[in-house]
Amino acid sequence: MDGAMSFNGAKYDCLLFDLDDTLYPLSSGINLACRKNIEDYMLKFLHIEESEALGYEFDNDEFHQYVHGNLPYETLKPDPVLRNLLLSTPQRKIIFTNSDKAHTARVLSRLGLEDCFEGIICFETLNQAKDPRSKLQILCKPSVEAIEAAINIANLDPKRTIFFDDSVRNIASGKAAGLHTVVVGRSELIPGADYALRSIHNMKEALPQIWEVEPRKRHDHVRRSTAVETAVRA
Numbered sequence: 001m002d003g004a005m006s007f008n009g010a011k012y013d014c015l016l017f018d019l020d021d022t023l024y025p026l027s028s029g030i031n032l033a034c035r036k037n038i039e040d041y042m043l044k045f046l047h048i049e050e051s052e053a054l055g056y057e058f059d060n061d062e063f064h065q066y067v068h069g070n071l072p073y074e075t076l077k078p079d080p081v082l083r084n085l086l087l088s089t090p091q092r093k094i095i096f097t098n099s100d101k102a103h104t105a106r107v108l109s110r111l112g113l114e115d116c117f118e119g120i121i122c123f124e125t126l127n128q129a130k131d132p133r134s135k136l137q138i139l140c141k142p143s144v145e146a147i148e149a150a151i152n153i154a155n156l157d158p159k160r161t162i163f164f165d166d167s168v169r170n171i172a173s174g175k176a177a178g179l180h181t182v183v184v185g186r187s188e189l190i191p192g193a194d195y196a197l198r199s200i201h202n203m204k205e206a207l208p209q210i211w212e213v214e215p216r217k218r219h220d221h222v223r224r225s226t227a228v229e230t231a232v233r234a
């Protein structure tokens, strides 16, 4: 970790958070239900097994509606502890998820975190219809290209950004893209992870440096303008 101070007086400029199974625990059951819906979709509409689906072209809107349309959102409850933690950090905070905009808004609303983030980079952000590349290849984590795209969209300096994600592959790619990395949902380090957090609630104990700000700069938080779309509301 470098010791230089940044524009906000802290060692880091930005906290980049995955959404699913990172800001809420795997035990919510959302992930299991989501995987089941993906399998159902593949079988019902594409007549293929999920393992064969890489590179397959399908209707993204229909896919997301089917997969995220009937998840057990009621299992997600407001999380005031996480909300206070997030709001107390001096950094920019951005969501970076493969999920679609509607699902992201719904989850953040259920958790009571919808106003904690400066922006959201979601499926639609990385795969806009006007992008001719989207016809050829869907851009999403864990590809390093997707992570580099997010870095560009949010105008991040990877060396001053901490990336939180529960996925082993996403963490490895995040490290390859030059980010500081925190694997969430496990206590053991994995390849490419700088830190491991059993729960996102442990971030202050494990990463107190996030809150370390030079006293004279404590009231001098300057926000950079970015191309990140404004936070969506449910």
Ligand SMILES: [Mg+2]
Residues within 6 Å of the ligand: 018, 019, 020, 021, 022, 165, 166, 167
């Ligand atoms: Mg995740």
